[in-house]
Amino acid sequence: MSGVYRFKIGTFECMAVSDGTHRYAPPIFPPPDTFLFANAPRERLEQVLRGHNLQPQQWVEWISPYICVMVNIGKHLVLVDTGADGLGPDTGRLLQNLQAVGIVPEDIDTVIMTHGHPDHIGGNTNAEGVPAFPNARYVMWQDEWDFWTSGEAERKLDEHVKEVLMEFARKNLPPIRDRLDLIAQETDIVSGIRAIAAPGHTPGHMGLAISSGSDVLLCISDAVLHPIHVEQPEWCAVVDFAPEQVVSTRRRLLNRAAAEKTLVLAFHFPFPGLGHVVQKGEGWQWQPI
Ligand SMILES: [Zn+2]
Numbered sequence: 001m002s003g004v005y006r007f008k009i010g011t012f013e014c015m016a017v018s019d020g021t022h023r024y025a026p027p028i029f030p031p032p033d034t035f036l037f038a039n040a041p042r043e044r045l046e047q048v049l050r051g052h053n054l055q056p057q058q059w060v061e062w063i064s065p066y067i068c069v070m071v072n073i074g075k076h077l078v079l080v081d082t083g084a085d086g087l088g089p090d091t092g093r094l095l096q097n098l099q100a101v102g103i104v105p106e107d108i109d110t111v112i113m114t115h116g117h118p119d120h121i122g123g124n125t126n127a128e129g130v131p132a133f134p135n136a137r138y139v140m141w142q143d144e145w146d147f148w149t150s151g152e153a154e155r156k157l158d159e160h161v162k163e164v165l166m167e168f169a170r171k172n173l174p175p176i177r178d179r180l181d182l183i184a185q186e187t188d189i190v191s192g193i194r195a196i197a198a199p200g201h202t203p204g205h206m207g208l209a210i211s212s213g214s215d216v217l218l219c220i221s222d223a224v225l226h227p228i229h230v231e232q233p234e235w236c237a238v239v240d241f242a243p244e245q246v247v248s249t250r251r252r253l254l255n256r257a258a259a260e261k262t263l264v265l266a267f268h269f270p271f272p273g274l275g276h277v278v279q280k281g282e283g284w285q286w287q288p289i
Contacts, residue, residue: 003097005218005272009263012192013072016265016272018065019083020093024117025061030238032062036226039243040206042070045235048228060272066119067273069219069265070103071210076190077103078110079133080208080219081267082123087168094123095132110190111136115202115222116265117239118153124138125175138176138216142184142193144204147174152203161239186239197225198253200246201239210261216262220253225268227286230254230277254284263289 003018029035033056037045046056069080085092095105111133113121126132147153148169157165179227181189187196189208196207208219223246224230225237233250236243257264258278265273268287275288 003093004101005274007263007272009071009210009214009217010215011074012210012212012215014210014217015070016274017070017097018069018093018271019068019097019119019123020088021062021063021065022084022088023063023090027054032059034238035062036237037228037232038165038238038240040235041230048232052053052228054232064225064268065271065273066091067265067267067269067271069210070098070108071193073190073192073212076110077108078112078190078193079108079136080112081114081120081221082111082132082172084119084122084168087118087122087164091119093284105133106135106230108133108136111138112189112193112195112206112208113138113140113144114207114219115205116140116144116153116169116173117202117222120221120253120267121172122168124172126129129171129175131176131179137179137181137190139181139183139195141197141204141206142182143199144202144206145173145180145182147203156241197254198249200242200244200249202241205249214261217265218253218257218262219265219267221267223250223253224266229270230284230286231280 005016007014037255049056049085052289066083067229068083071078083094183195186195192212194209196209198205234247236246240246254277264277275286277284278287
C-alpha cells in the first residue's frame, strides 16, 4: 500500500499521508469494544458490531491507521499532525512517505497540531529532540498547550495512560516553544485553513476547515475514532477526556459535514481516512470515498 493519497480541494494540492499503524489490544489497552465504546449499552453494542461484521468476543485488536495531511496552498506548505514516531514498530513513517513524493522537512512552513496525544505530536522533534521541521511555525490551541505543559495533564490523566502520554508531551512540546503560535478562538491559521474549536477528546482538541473556492475539507481529527462513532455519537472511547463535550462536538461537526456535504478526513479511519457523512435517521453514516 502506498502511504500517500493525493486529492484536491479547489486549487489546493492535498495529500493524506500515512504515519503507519498502531495495535491497540490487551494487556496494554482494553479490548477494542471496551476501548472505543466504553459507555455503550452491551446488547446494543453487540448488535451494532455484528452489523459491521465484527464478532464481539472475537474482536481482540484494533489496528489503527495514523493519517496526517499535507496541504499545498501555493504560498504555504502546511502539515496537519506529525504522527507517532517511536510509539510502536509500525509508526514513524511520515517523513519517508513525504520524501517519496519529494517533500523534505525543510519545505514545510506550518505544522498544525490538532491535539497533544502521542500519535499527533510524536514527529514534532527528531531523535536528538530538536524540531523536525526546522523552518516551520507550529500551531496549537491555547487550552491544549496549557493542559500538557502546566502540570494539569499529570494531575488529571488516568494513571495507566499517563506515563506514555507525558513522555511524548515532554519530548515533543518544550522544544517547539519558541516557534509556537497559540490560538484561542476560531481563526484562519493561514488563508484557507480555519481552526475549529472541537474540545472533548482533549481539552483543546482542534478541527480544521480547509477551503478553496466552494470545496471544503473538514479535518475532524479524533472527534471520532471509528466509523461506528459516526452512527453512535453518544459512544465514547476510554481515551476521550470529557465524554459529554465529545458528544456535543461530534454532533456539531457531523451535522456540518452532512449539511454542507464537505469531504471529511478522520485521522484514525481506514486509509486514506477520507469520506462523507450522510444523515441517517437520528444520526449519521460514514461513506468512505
Ligand atoms: Zn489520535
